[in-house]
Amino acid sequence: MSKITGSQAIVKCLHEEGIDTIFGFPGGAVIDLYDELLDSDIKHVLVRHEQGAVHAADGYARATGKVGVALLTSGPGATNGVTAIATAYMDSIPIVVFTGQVPRVLIGNDAFQEVDIVGITRPCTKHNYLVSDPKELVSTIREAFYLAASGRPGPVLIDLPKDVVASMMSFPEKKPIKMQTYQPTMEPHPGQIAKACKSCLKAKRPVLYIGGGVILSNANKELTELAEKLNTPVTMTLMGLGGFPGTNPLSLGMLGMHGSYASNMAVAKSDLLIAVGARFDDRVTGRLDAFAPHAEIIHVDIDPTSISKNVDVDIPIVADCKHALRAMNSWFDDSKQFDAETTRDKHQPWVNQVQEWNEKHPLTYREEGDIIKPQYVIEVLNRLTKGDAIITTEVGQNQMWAAQFYKFNKPRRLLTSGGLGTMGYGLPAAIGAKLAFPEATVIDVAGDGSIQMNIQELATARQYGAKVKVAILNNNYLGMVRQWQELFYNKRYSATIMEVTPDFVELARAYGAVGLRAKTKDEVEPVIKEALATDNLVIMDFAISREEGVFPMVPAGKATTEMLLV
Amino acid sequence: MKHTLSVLLQNKPGALSRVTGLFSGRGFNIESLCVAETLDPKVSCMTLVTRGDNSIVEQITKQLHKLIDVIKVTDITEGEFVEREMVLIRVKAEANTRAEVLRIIDIFRGKVVDVSPTTYTVEITGPESKVKAVIDILRPIGIKEIIRTGTIAMARAPKK
Numbered sequence: 050m051s052k053i054t055g056s057q058a059i060v061k062c063l064h065e066e067g068i069d070t071i072f073g074f075p076g077g078a079v080i081d082l083y084d085e086l087l088d089s090d091i092k093h094v095l096v097r098h099e100q101g102a103v104h105a106a107d108g109y110a111r112a113t114g115k116v117g118v119a120l121l122t123s124g125p126g127a128t129n130g131v132t133a134i135a136t137a138y139m140d141s142i143p144i145v146v147f148t149g150q151v152p153r154v155l156i157g158n159d160a161f162q163e164v165d166i167v168g169i170t171r172p173c174t175k176h177n178y179l180v181s182d183p184k185e186l187v188s189t190i191r192e193a194f195y196l197a198a199s200g201r202p203g204p205v206l207i208d209l210p211k212d213v214v215a216s217m218m219s220f221p222e223k224k225p226i227k228m229q230t231y232q233p234t235m236e237p238h239p240g241q242i243a244k245a246c247k248s249c250l251k252a253k254r255p256v257l258y259i260g261g262g263v264i265l266s267n268a269n270k271e272l273t274e275l276a277e278k279l280n281t282p283v284t285m286t287l288m289g290l291g292g293f294p295g296t297n298p299l300s301l302g303m304l305g306m307h308g309s310y311a312s313n314m315a316v317a318k319s320d321l322l323i324a325v326g327a328r329f330d331d332r333v334t335g336r337l338d339a340f341a342p343h344a345e346i347i348h349v350d351i352d353p354t355s356i357s358k359n360v361d362v363d364i365p366i367v368a369d370c371k372h373a374l375r376a377m378n379s380w381f382d383d384s385k386q387f388d389a390e391t392t393r394d395k396h397q398p399w400v401n402q403v404q405e406w407n408e409k410h411p412l413t414y415r416e417e418g419d420i421i422k423p424q425y426v427i428e429v430l431n432r433l434t435k436g437d438a439i440i441t442t443e444v445g446q447n448q449m450w451a452a453q454f455y456k457f458n459k460p461r462r463l464l465t466s467g468g469l470g471t472m473g474y475g476l477p478a479a480i481g482a483k484l485a486f487p488e489a490t491v492i493d494v495a496g497d498g499s500i501q502m503n504i505q506e507l508a509t510a511r512q513y514g515a516k517v518k519v520a521i522l523n524n525n526y527l528g529m530v531r532q533w534q535e536l537f538y539n540k541r542y543s544a545t546i547m548e549v550t551p552d553f554v555e556l557a558r559a560y561g562a563v564g565l566r567a568k569t570k571d572e573v574e575p576v577i578k579e580a581l582a583t584d585n586l587v588i589m590d591f592a593i594s595r596e597e598g599v600f601p602m603v604p605a606g607k608a609t610t611e612m613l614l615v
Numbered sequence: 616m617k618h619t620l621s622v623l624l625q626n627k628p629g630a631l632s633r634v635t636g637l638f639s640g641r642g643f644n645i646e647s648l649c650v651a652e653t654l655d656p657k658v659s660c661m662t663l664v665t666r667g668d669n670s671i672v673e674q675i676t677k678q679l680h681k682l683i684d685v686i687k688v689t690d691i692t693e694g695e696f697v698e699r700e701m702v703l704i705r706v707k708a709e710a711n712t713r714a715e716v717l718r719i720i721d722i723f724r725g726k727v728v729d730v731s732p733t734t735y736t737v738e739i740t741g742p743e744s745k746v747k748a749v750i751d752i753l754r755p756i757g758i759k760e761i762i763r764t765g766t767i768a769m770a771r772a773p774k775k
Contacts, residue, residue: 167629168629168632171629171632171633171636172636172637172640175683176683179628179629181628196683228683229686230625230683230684230685230686231683352681353677353680353681354674354677354678354681357670357673357674358674361670
């Protein structure tokens with residue numbers, strides 16, 4: 050068999066995996082691979098900071114469901130990517146990150162731009178590799194892509210010593226990957242499914258609590274079928290938004306710390322909680338002993354470690370969400386015990402009760418004359434994009450307002466750093482999503498604080514024609530921390546006042562983008578309309594009411610029924 | 616409660632560090648850890664002693680199993696098992712105590728493996744309780760140094 054270089058082998062592997070776009074930043078350790086990329090048809094997107102590369106790959110992966118790929122050089126290139134790798138890890142996003150490494154003989158010598166990135170990323174990757182033998186390069190890459198995308202997805206890192214990439218090797222034919230030590234359980238146990246379904250029939254006050262797993266396994270159709278079949282209200286985690294249509298009458302929106310009143314009340318009063326692809330995060334449960342205290346709990350998750358980690362589960366189902374939901378739907382379809390009409394009638398009083406809660410305390414805000422309310426900005430964005438844009442967010446108040454007031458009807462429309470809460474995620478993720486779907490409207494909902502964490506990526510967006518729209522909800526504060534300080538620290542605003550922020554309209558201009566500003570409520574709609582109609586990268590700067598808070602709010606450590614309302 | 620876990624894992628660089636990193640990262644404790652190659656040189660066996668209630672040990676077992684390099688995790692405390700630990704003890708052995716030390720070692724079926732004018736170095740093997748007993752008895756005489764291997768354990772073979 051003829052031999053090829055490591056660089057050629059890597060490019061062939063990318064082709065094999067159907068990768069057409071990668072995000073990266075070159076350096077000495079990966080210069081051979083970059084040389085090879087010049088002759089390949091793989092589109093390389095040159096970011097301005099490595100964190101942006103990995104976030105962009107992550108945004109690409111969340112929007113498409115495919116594996117995102119980033120390429121970084123050794124040392125600082127690799128360490129700059131770590132925050133973004135941890136972001137993907139916490140949200141179970143399939144990405145493969147290639148990092149350069151010094152030649153094998155120099156490893157451990159404190160060589161120039163050397164860092165033990167495999168050691169550094171061990172706790173924030175699903176798995177990682179140092180390729181120490183050229184013969185293992187191809188099989189390692191194939192295994193990495195398989196691991197990233199299968200089971201509970203996650204980031205996989207491959208560290209590539211420079212001399213390994215430069216050496217000659219054969220390119221073996223691809224065979225199905227079988228790993229002795231890794232066999233995720235896809236199919237649910239039929240006995241557990243029957244048990245779960247029987248519980249659903251017994252329940253009077255059931256609630257479906259769904260998370261990112263529903264989106265990752267593309268189970269939204271099966272989930273909607275189940276919810277409607279059982280006439281059961283659905284509440285979503287931040288990661289689960291879009292897994293069930295936000296405008297469906299059974300949707301309660303988000304639950305937890307900033308969840309809707311109806312969501313938190315429904316969970317607290319439920320007698321059956323059906324958790325699907327969610328992990329009982331502390332931002333969802335609040336005080337654990339007060340979370341769903343009367344409910345029997347069914348938990349569907351592909352990762353056994355998620356089950357009974359925080360909350361004791363009565364009926365665990367280890368499986369892919371899609372497979373498990375499909376099995377539940379078929380069980381009901383085939384069962385003589387199940388009658389759609391009876392079930393609907395039986396649950397109707399509960400559904401009415403939940404809707405009553407929703408009418409009593411809907412997600413809302415107080416108007417204040419001319420002043421721009423951030424929630425209003427999101428409502429207008431929702432209306433003008435017909436709820437069908439891809440929304441990325443930064444982290445903090447902007448993220449919560451977007452989650453509360455944009456009605457996500459489809460999966461993969463909200464790209465947000467849920468688990469790690471990474472400020473600076475939104476803009477590079479938006480670029481990744483826009484390059485995957487050039488025709489889609491992609492909006493980064495940002496705050497004036499977090500947008501500055503990766504604002505350099507405006508240049509990347511311009512260079513590759515990623516015409517995303519950035520909506521900055523500008524309050525000259527680090528708003529979420531300020532809100533906590535207002536409520537729990539006696540209004541002592543320590544380090545949350547942004548005394549200096551750039552003029553974002555001028556800044557847009559400096560990057561060759563379009564800058565628009567709204568200072569009053571009347572100007573919001575025209576600005577958004579203009580932004581959407583503009584065929585360019587646009588920054589919208591909304592001067593919002595400065596001390597607006599995110600409500601409802603469950604103070605950390607309190608029961609989720611102890612909500613501070615508007 | 617004390618649990619002894621037997622973990623089969625791939626004998627690869629970094630595999631051990633994935634296990635120890637998991638324990639430190641998630642706040643689990645390790646009382647002792649012993650690892651060496653099995654008959655198959657590609658596979659290592661690790662005996663790991665940890666402490667926690669059932670839900671913690673369940674979580675530890677699941678998390679270990681989730682590591683890609685881990686092949687099998689068995690909580691051998693769940694059934695009958697044999698455990699052994701070896702300890703090397705350097706104990707003061709001067710004219711007035713030399714005979715007594717030898718008698719004690721004999722009772723515990725230990726061996727003297729090194730002798731100096733003022734010390735004996737002895738080797739004792741047994742379950743953790745025996746090792747503890749011997750240390751408690753020798754302590755008043757004067758232990759100068761002690762090295763323990765940590766526990767290794769194996770489930771008992773089925774009797775039928």
